[in-house]
Amino acid sequence: MIVQRDYDVKHFVKQKFFTVELDCGTFVASSERIDEEESAKNIAESCSGKTATISEIKKEIKTVNPPKLYDLTTLQREANRQYGYTAQQALDYTQSLYEQKLVTYPRTDSQYLTEDMEQTAADLIQTICNTISCCQGLSIPEPNVKRCINNSKVSDHHAIIPTAEIAHKKLADLPDGERNILNLIAAKLILATADPHRYEATKVSVICENHNFSATGKAILNAGWKAFEIAIKEMLKSNEDTVKSGDEKTLPPLEKGQVFENVTSSVIEHYTSPPKPYTEDTLLKAMETAGNHNYDENADVEKKGLGTPATRAAILETLVKRAYIERKKKQIFPTAKGISLIAVVPDEVKSAQLTADWETQLQEIERGQCNPDDFMHEIISFVSDISGKYNEKAENAAFQTQRTVIGKCPKCGKNVVEWKKSFSCENDKEKCGFIIWKSICNKIISATQTKKLLEKGKTDLIKGFKSKAGNEFDAYLILKDDKTTGFEFPPRKK
Structure with missing residues (x-):
């Protein structure tokens, strides 16, 4: 999920669109989104200086219930x-x-x-x-x-x-x-436990030269719990922006059929916004509701998703500890290692939907609504199918993306790649067996010297080898006829 969000942000292409604003003197009405600038300019020009009429006024009393307690x-x-x-x-x-x-x-x-x-x-x-x-x-x-x-x-x-x-x-x-x-x-x-927040929402429809515009406004009837929220946040002095009650947009008294002469119009340019990187807040919400596309945060529905309240924090900390994700201030981003992992993991495995479905089945097992043997049989079949389908592909991808090629194998001609403790032939399946250890006689053999050994059959003079008896010596590493490594000693000084 984090890698996908990062990809969406980086590859987002912003799109320009336009609206026409109609200034009626006491309020401003706007058109719907217009994709073509020329069309927006034509509408603005046709309405400028003309007469606008209120065609409809809709008023609705709305209620926002108090928030639930914390889980x-x-x-x-x-x-x-x-x-x-x-x-x-x-x-x-x-x-x-x-x-x-x-x-x-x-x-x-x-x-x-x-x-x-x-x-x-x-x-x-x-x-x-x-x-x-x-x-x-x-x-x-x-x-x-x-x-x-x-x-x-x-x-x-x-x-x-x-x-x-x-x-x-x-x-x-x-x-x-x-x-x-x-x-x-x-x-x-x-x-x-406070009263609901109640307000009157007003939508005004305006017609000018057969073009439709609208304006909206809110009038607070009972601040209810939001009044306490504002007071508490001001005292908390938290990092979150405090919503001021005076920021509510209101409309003047208006009537259907009311006419406004000589209105002015203008074209306003807008751009679509990219998705935002995850924060711990938005990621926890996404984890909680993954796999439930119809989830309503304010509804009393069964939650299913990734992890449980007790494990989600540990999941994130594990990803940070293993360097798959990193925090930058409040935002969470994937690392190069995390992106590489997701690039080679099969789609079926990295699907949040799959994990959410498993979580749901585990809840059903807990309640006696699902047979655990059936569940385990499905898991075994799934793992078997995935292993057979992707094992060879994943191994090849791992070689290509994670291992540095040092040179050609003198035994079979395939690549010699760098591992943690050796430079070895990638042709492991046919058991080529060619290997050059990185540590020989207590001396670390560099990739540069290994390349020379593969290309020329001999390294530069390497100083500081140490025998089993603890005696130091200098020597060239060479490839012997059987393609194993050996020493060639420099001439002794007379």
Whole structure:
């Protein structure tokens, strides 16, 4: 997934497109996307100085429900967005808080609480407002804890929330990382139990010279949980941009049939944007939902994907440790080694869909809905088919992409390539057997001298060989008649 995203970014070709903006005096309406600049100019010219009429006004009351509580993955994602923490760092900080009895069990995939926790959660809200710095001063008159209750969505562990122990701990003494994570967890309980955010969305359709334009606006009816979110983020002073309530775009009072004389028009140039490199936040989301193209983050659907909340951080850290991926600030990129690996791995194996399907079958086995023997039979057949189909192709690719050619084999004429401990013939299948060890008599033989040995049958004079008795000597390496290596000694000085 990371290699594919990197490829898409590097090979993205931006495309130019245009819109025509119609300035009606009190608001601006825009056309749909126009691909041809000449067409956009013609529309702008035909509308400039003419009369525009409002043909339709649509108003709709919309509701944005509060966010759910944290499971481990959503906590890791937000910690990355706001503080730049890696998934492993977020897990380590949360685990430490859990061991201090300040938060509940972290390795959970549930974002809900059980019915027996309703009163506990309600009592916690006031405790949070009294003890958590980013929530102090907030007034939550009637928190709706029932919104966070769903027994059917809690399997082994419920959502991550603070514990009552926060009232008895000097939170200012916590390390920054732990305190920041605790702030996020506490704030989420406040937001999840607050009122929904309600606004009126308005869309205005405008006609000018038989060309269609539109403008949209929002009017806040009840800020609800978003008011608390803005206040909390300002106090957190996180790295994430804070959304100001005043940034909402509004429209003036308008009526259907209203006419605007002598409007002005202009052509606006746009470019399509490339996909963005993965961050830990967006990659965790992609891992969580891989193989489920219809996944809705806000819907109560079964999650399937790569790994589990408890293992995703370790997967990323392993890829970094093995130098397949690297972090550059918040972004994640593949290394040359990672790109080379994906280039030779069969499509069937590197498919995120395949792994996600296996994860789903393992969940079904756990619930008794799938026979483990059938699953293992499928895996064995799959591995057998893949091995037979790609084994020879992969070996050849490995030789071509990973081994440096030193010269021609004096026994069979194929390439002699460099390995970790030797320079050997690539013709291993026919067991050519030609080999020159890199270390001979405690002396490292360079690739340069090996090339001379293959080309001329003899190296330069190499100094510093050491016999078994520990005596040093100088000699030429030579190829003997049987194509093994031997020594030729320089004449002794009289």
